Amino acid sequence: MEGGRVGLPPSGSASRPFLSGWEDMGADITSPLSIRERWRNWSNQESVLGPALVAPAVLILVTLIAYPFVVAIWLSLTDRVIARSETGNFIGLANFARLVNDSIFQRTTVNTFNYALVSVFFKLALGMVLALILDEIRFLKNFFRGIVLLPWIVPTSLSALVWLWMFDPQYSVLNWILLHLGILHEKVIWLGTPATAMFSIQLVNIWRGIPFFAISLLAGMQSIPQELHEAAEIDGANYWRRFWNVTFPLLMPVTIVVTLFSTVQTFADFQIVYVLTRGGPINSTHLFATLAYQTAILAGRLGEGAAVSLFMFPILVICVILQLRYLQKQE
Amino acid sequence: MDEHEDLKKRLTEGRLSRREFIKLSVIAGLSGSAVMSALAACAPTSAPTGAATVPPTAAPILPTATPAPVPLSVEGNLTMKLRASFIPQANEILRATVEQWGADNNIPVAVDIVSMNDIQTITATAAETGAGPDIIELNQASAHTYAQVLADVSDVAEDLGSRYGGWYNSAIEACKVSNVWRSVPRYYPSHAINYRTDVLEAIGAGVPATWEELYEIGKGLKAAGLPQIGFPLGHAVGDGNDFNYSVLWSYGGSDIASDGATIAIDSAETREALAFMKKLFDETMPPDTLSYDDSSNNRAFNAGAISVTNNAASIYINARNQVIKVQDVNGDERNLSDLMDHFVYPAGPAGAVTYAEFMSQGIMGYSRNVEAAKALITYLNEREPLMLFAMPNYSFAFPALRVYKDDPLMPWNTNPKIAAFKDYAEVSHLPGYPSQNFVGGNDAYVKWVIVDMFASVCGGMATIDQAIATAVPLLEESYS
Numbered sequence: 107m108e109g110g111r112v113g114l115p116p117s118g119s120a121s122r123p124f125l126s127g128w129e130d131m132g133a134d135i136t137s138p139l140s141i142r143e144r145w146r147n148w149s150n151q152e153s154v155l156g157p158a159l160v161a162p163a164v165l166i167l168v169t170l171i172a173y174p175f176v177v178a179i180w181l182s183l184t185d186r187v188i189a190r191s192e193t194g195n196f197i198g199l200a201n202f203a204r205l206v207n208d209s210i211f212q213r214t215t216v217n218t219f220n221y222a223l224v225s226v227f228f229k230l231a232l233g234m235v236l237a238l239i240l241d242e243i244r245f246l247k248n249f250f251r252g253i254v255l256l257p258w259i260v261p262t263s264l265s266a267l268v269w270l271w272m273f274d275p276q277y278s279v280l281n282w283i284l285l286h287l288g289i290l291h292e293k294v295i296w297l298g299t300p301a302t303a304m305f306s307i308q309l310v311n312i313w314r315g316i317p318f319f320a321i322s323l324l325a326g327m328q329s330i331p332q333e334l335h336e337a338a339e340i341d342g343a344n345y346w347r348r349f350w351n352v353t354f355p356l357l358m359p360v361t362i363v364v365t366l367f368s369t370v371q372t373f374a375d376f377q378i379v380y381v382l383t384r385g386g387p388i389n390s391t392h393l394f395a396t397l398a399y400q401t402a403i404l405a406g407r408l409g410e411g412a413a414v415s416l417f418m419f420p421i422l423v424i425c426v427i428l429q430l431r432y433l434q435k436q437e
Numbered sequence: 438m439d440e441h442e443d444l445k446k447r448l449t450e451g452r453l454s455r456r457e458f459i460k461l462s463v464i465a466g467l468s469g470s471a472v473m474s475a476l477a478a479c480a481p482t483s484a485p486t487g488a489a490t491v492p493p494t495a496a497p498i499l500p501t502a503t504p505a506p507v508p509l510s511v512e513g514n515l516t517m518k519l520r521a522s523f524i525p526q527a528n529e530i531l532r533a534t535v536e537q538w539g540a541d542n543n544i545p546v547a548v549d550i551v552s553m554n555d556i557q558t559i560t561a562t563a564a565e566t567g568a569g570p571d572i573i574e575l576n577q578a579s580a581h582t583y584a585q586v587l588a589d590v591s592d593v594a595e596d597l598g599s600r601y602g603g604w605y606n607s608a609i610e611a612c613k614v615s616n617v618w619r620s621v622p623r624y625y626p627s628h629a630i631n632y633r634t635d636v637l638e639a640i641g642a643g644v645p646a647t648w649e650e651l652y653e654i655g656k657g658l659k660a661a662g663l664p665q666i667g668f669p670l671g672h673a674v675g676d677g678n679d680f681n682y683s684v685l686w687s688y689g690g691s692d693i694a695s696d697g698a699t700i701a702i703d704s705a706e707t708r709e710a711l712a713f714m715k716k717l718f719d720e721t722m723p724p725d726t727l728s729y730d731d732s733s734n735n736r737a738f739n740a741g742a743i744s745v746t747n748n749a750a751s752i753y754i755n756a757r758n759q760v761i762k763v764q765d766v767n768g769d770e771r772n773l774s775d776l777m778d779h780f781v782y783p784a785g786p787a788g789a790v791t792y793a794e795f796m797s798q799g800i801m802g803y804s805r806n807v808e809a810a811k812a813l814i815t816y817l818n819e820r821e822p823l824m825l826f827a828m829p830n831y832s833f834a835f836p837a838l839r840v841y842k843d844d845p846l847m848p849w850n851t852n853p854k855i856a857a858f859k860d861y862a863e864v865s866h867l868p869g870y871p872s873q874n875f876v877g878g879n880d881a882y883v884k885w886v887i888v889d890m891f892a893s894v895c896g897g898m899a900t901i902d903q904a905i906a907t908a909v910p911l912l913e914e915s916y917s
Contacts, residue, residue, distance in 0.1 A: 189564040189586045208914075209907055210884075275725030276737045298671065298728030299896060386672040387727055388889045388898055403561045404883040405915075406582060 181412035188406035201413035211414065214392040218418075220304065221393060222372040225311040230365055232312065233319020238349070240320060241327050251321070258317035266381035269310045273297050273382065300390030303383050307391055310378050319364055326360030327353060359436055366429040370422050394418045511806040514547040515539070515813065517572035518559050520796055521550045522626075523735075523751035524833055526758070527826060534822050535813065544809055553674060553731075557883065563801055571804040572814065575797050577882065578611040578867045578875035580620040587619040588800040593811045594618035597818050602840035605862040610873065612797050620799035621814050622837035624827075626749045627861035628679050628794065629779040636663050636744035639766040644780040648684065648713060651745070651783050655721025658744060663766065666721050667743035669729035670892040672885055675794050676731050678868070680747045681891045682792035685710045686870065687785030692881055692912050697874030700912045702890075703905050709786070711894050711901045718895035727896050739763070739773060749794075749833045750855050753777050779857040782864075793865030795837070835862055877916030886911045 139147070149155060182201055187193040205211045236254065243250050257265065272279050273296035281293040296306045330353060338348045376395035379385060385392035385400065392400075394414055402411020517535070522528050528550045539546035549570070551559065556576050563569030564586045580587060594612065598604050604612075608622035630651075637643070637654065640661050645651040655666040669677040685691065688710035694701040718726070723743065726734075734746040739756065741763045746752075755761070757774035765771045782791045798817075800810045816822060818838065824846060827834050835858060841847050842859060849859040869878020881887065890908045893899040899907065 188561050189583045191585055209910065273728075274736070275723075275728050275733055276740050276742055293725070295725045295728050298725055300898065303728075384672040386885065386889070386892075387670075387896065388893045389885075400884065404557050405880050406561060407880075408565070 178412045178416060181409050182416050184409045186408040186412075188403075188408055190406075193409075197409070201410050202417075205410070205413055205417070210389050210392065210397065211417075213389050214394060214397045214414075215417070217304065217389075217391060218373060218393045221308060221311070221375070221391075222369060225308050225315065225372050226365060226369050228308075228312045229315040229319050229368060230361070233316045234323055234361075236316060236320035237323035237327060240324050251324070254320060255317045257314045258321075262314065262377040263381055265314060266310060266378050269306075269378075270382055273306055297383055298387060300387060303387055303391050307378050307382055310382065311372060311375060314378075315368060315372070318368065322360060322364045323357060326357045330356045359432070362432050363429060366425045366432075370425050373418055373421055373425075511544055511809045513806075514545045515572075515806050515809050516547045516549070516570040517574075517798075517810075517813070518549050518551055518556070518570045519574045520553050520556050520576065522833055523749065524754050524758075527834065531826050534817070534825060538813060538816050538822075542812075546813070563803075567803045569801065569803075571806045571810045572798055572800055574623065575620050575799050577793075577795055578869065578879055580612045580797060580799055581614050581875040582879055583799070584614040584617075584619045586802045588802050588804065588807050588810075589617050589619070590621050590800055590811060590814070591618040593815050594621050597621065597815065597838065601818075601820070601838040604837055605839060607793050607795065607862065607866055608797070608837040611795055611867055611875065620797035621818065623796045623798050623818070624834040624836050625862050625865065626675065626794040626796070626833055627835040627858040628676075628747055628749055628791065628865075629781055629855075629857040629861065630783070631738060631746050631748045631750075631752050631777060631779055633664065633738075633744040633776050634778050635765045635767075635771075635776050639663060645783050648687065648717075648783045648785050652713070652717050652721060655717065655745070659721055664741055664744035665723050666717075666745035667723055667726050667729070667734055667737055668717075668747055669731070669734050670718070670727045670888070670895055671729045671733070672888065673729055673731040673733070675749075676734055676747055677729070677885075677888045678882060679792045679794060681714075681888045682868065683747075683782050683790065684714055684785065684891070685887060686790035686792070686866065687782070687787055688713065689785070689787035691871055692887060692908070693869065693872045693874060693877065693916055695871045697869075697872035697877070698916065700909055700916065702908050702912055706787070707905060708901055711891065711904065713785075714891050715894050715901070727892060747782070750779070750858060751833050753779070753854065754833070774854075778854050781857050781860065789864055790870075791861065791865040793862070793867050795865075795867060797837075835859075837862065874916055880915035881912055884911060884915065886915065 149158070183196055183198060185193050185195050185197050185200075240247075240251055240254065271277065275293075275295060275298065278293065278296060280296070281290065284290040285293065294302060297303045334352050334356070335348055338352050343351065373393075374395055375393055376399065379391050379393055379396045380399070383391040385396050394417060398411045398415035400411075401414055402408050405411075519531065522531075532548050532550060535546055535548045538544075553576065556574060557579070559569065560573050560575060560579060560583060563573060564583050567586075575583070594604070595618070604622050605625075612618055612620045612622050636658065640654070640657040640663065642654045642657060645654055651666070658665050668680045670681070671677060685707065689706035690702070690704055690710045691706075692700065692702045725737075729737075734743065734748060735752050735755075737743045738746055738748075738752050739761050753774055756772070756777065761773045762770050763773040763776065765776055782789055798814050800807055800814070804810060817826075818836075820840075823836055823838075823841070824844075827836060827841070827847065835841075835849075842849075842862075844850065849856050867875060867878060868882040869875040872878075886908050890904045893904045893907070894901055
């Protein structure tokens with residue numbers, strides 16, 4: 107076993123048949139390796155160990171993501187209806203063509219872009235402010251950082267139920283506070299009109315998403331060398347100049363990745379809308395995901411529902427491509 | 438009062454926990470007849486204070502229960518998903534009844550009681566994957582949608598119907614597909630208009646017979662500064678559909694013609710219904726009704742914010758069981774249940790045509806326990822277990838078998854405050870009415886086409902013509 111790590115074949119032997127490895131390692135040929143040692147040698151080869159370690163992740167991706175995705179694509183090209191054996195016929199792009207002219211789908215498309223873009227913008231802006239505040243806090247630093255994460259940690263459906271009570275037409279604590287502060291003179295029907303309902307679901311999404319932005323950006327801020335801030339300060343830069351000329355540019359990689367990631371998630375949001383409005387009033391809060399659920403599961407039109415959900419796909423692909431290209435550029 | 442008597446009294450009042458129910462069953466020697474005797478003895482006392490007892494309208498028809506033969510074993514557990522009642526005690530008693538049946542017959546049962554909003558999802562998932570519970574409680578006419586994956590239960594339905602006075606027409610329509618029973622009718626979560634007697638009396642109003650009379654009452658309440666009328670215009674699965682479809686139909690409008698293929702929503706009758714709803718909303722209702730879900734109107738009524746709404750009897754029963762207090766028109770604190778009563782849905786120009794909320798029980802085709810499932814469904818619809826279920830549920834669960842309408846023990850025959858629920862099953866219809874295209878009706882119902890049509894006009898988001906124009910292509914798709 108001279109000259110090598112015990113149990114590991116020398117470099118260059120990775121692709122050889124497993125029985126050849128022990129000869130190269132200078133082992134005593136009069137005392138051949140046991141089956142267990144041969145197995146260890148073989149399995150420790152890079153060409154074997156690498157795929158073996160990746161295999162579970164690949165298996166999960168294939169079974170839980172790739173397979174459903176392929177099935178969804180196939181379904182979207184068929185007239186499949188739940189519990190109807192005579193359906194499932196290939197109809198090409200007919201589902202997509204029909205959706206383009208569907209008034210609910212058109213409304214849903216506008217809703218989804220409105221919901222995602224407004225929510226992500228405010229999550230980014232407010233998350234940045236929160237990160238800057240947290241960065242300055244020295245007293246009970248960990249406590250505040252922990253408590254800020256609460257909206258992100260609580261299960262979405264649970265927090266949405268709490269918000270449902272806060273938006274309740276009868277018992278809304280928001281109305282109570284705003285009326286008692288004199289900001290409102292009559293109660294707001296949070297979930298009763300298209301404008302207020304959209305505002306309400308965006309508010310919940312923003313509330314829930316701010317911690318993700320804040321903590322991610324905070325981590326990015328803390329990786330910025332302190333010397334740069336000190337140098338700028340010596341040069342006479344005030345707080346805002348230091349933020350715009352030092353912090354913000356150096357934070358850009360984190361900001362872009364976090365924003366794109368959040369955009370993907372927000373476009374595909376489901377739970378907040380399902381709990382708060384079920385797409386109402388008058389379909390004014392339907393998103394692609396909730397409409398796909400209503401169409402495929404409640405109405406049983408699997409093919410059409412799959413087509414609704416796949417309309418998201420190009421948008422999400424663009425986000426992912428942008429994200430990957432940016433990361434490659436950074437490398 | 439000894440413990441046995443106290444348990445019996447609490448059973449009739451719907452205040453019995455699951456543990457107590459089982460205890461009572463044990464005391465009664467696991468005999469349904471003994472429990473029924475207790476119910477019979479206690480029935481008159483179940484009327485609320487101050488309420489006169491209504492004499493039974495007909496002699497009871499009490500066939501002897503003949504439980505179906507039960508197989509000795511099942512594969513795994515016999516599993517069932519049932520819709521939760523809004524009255525918690527009913528869920529506990531139902532669960533205990535099923536488990537007791539399993540214990541008696543040495544069959545492991547797993548009963549899961551889920552929210553009404555989850556039933557459709559569970560059914561769709563089970564139908565598509567071919568795996569899940571043996572028995573599912575189906576809502577509305579889902580038996581038509583899932584006919585191909587449901588077992589034939591004609592023998593059970595015909596047997597129960599022949600022994601218990603037959604099924605209501607809408608129950609037959611919902612469950613019988615191409616002459617084959619695909620699910621066994623169970624109950625109607627029957628609806629009526631819930632109202633505050635003191636509030637209506639304060640403006641000298643009686644019970645309205647028509648929607649127009651109700652509108653006049655609503656104007657009077659608003660003018661007097663009293664709690665207004667409030668009907669759900671949001672995505673309320675039960676109450677929202679119930680109210681909006683009922684107004685449409687009672688004005689002679691409908692989404693589909695009787696041929697099941699012609700979209701009929703663009704009509705003078707629909708316009709009249711929309712115009713009525715618009716003035717009802719603008720002049721009598723609080724604007725937050727646009728966001729009411731199934732529980733919002735209950736909460737508003739309990740809080741004294743509204744005085745008239747549509748609902749099952751769950752507002753009344755929970756108000757009584759939980760002793761909910763409310764200020765009456767004189768400012769005195771009173772029990773809400775004492776200040777409540779109900780009346781039937783008002784009539785429109787086309788009469789009183791009401792939307793039916795309806796539940797049936799289907800056995801999934803993939804089940805390997807079909808015979809055991811049939812035996813359990815049969816048992817649950819026998820008089821004794823059904824009475825145990827219906828008593829705490831009061832009129833929330835109105836059995837689909839006609840014999841119970843005039844049964845002297847049934848709550849609607851003993852408590853005048855809920856007598857209004859008695860004829861619900863006779864006058865109510867399922868989405869798809871007046872045709873037999875219940876698959877299309879179900880599609881339009883889950884997409885909220887009718888509710889949204891009314892809400893968009895009431896909320897000022899669309900004119901009457903715009904609302905109808907929006908609904909037409911959606912209905913064409915649903916009924917295609």
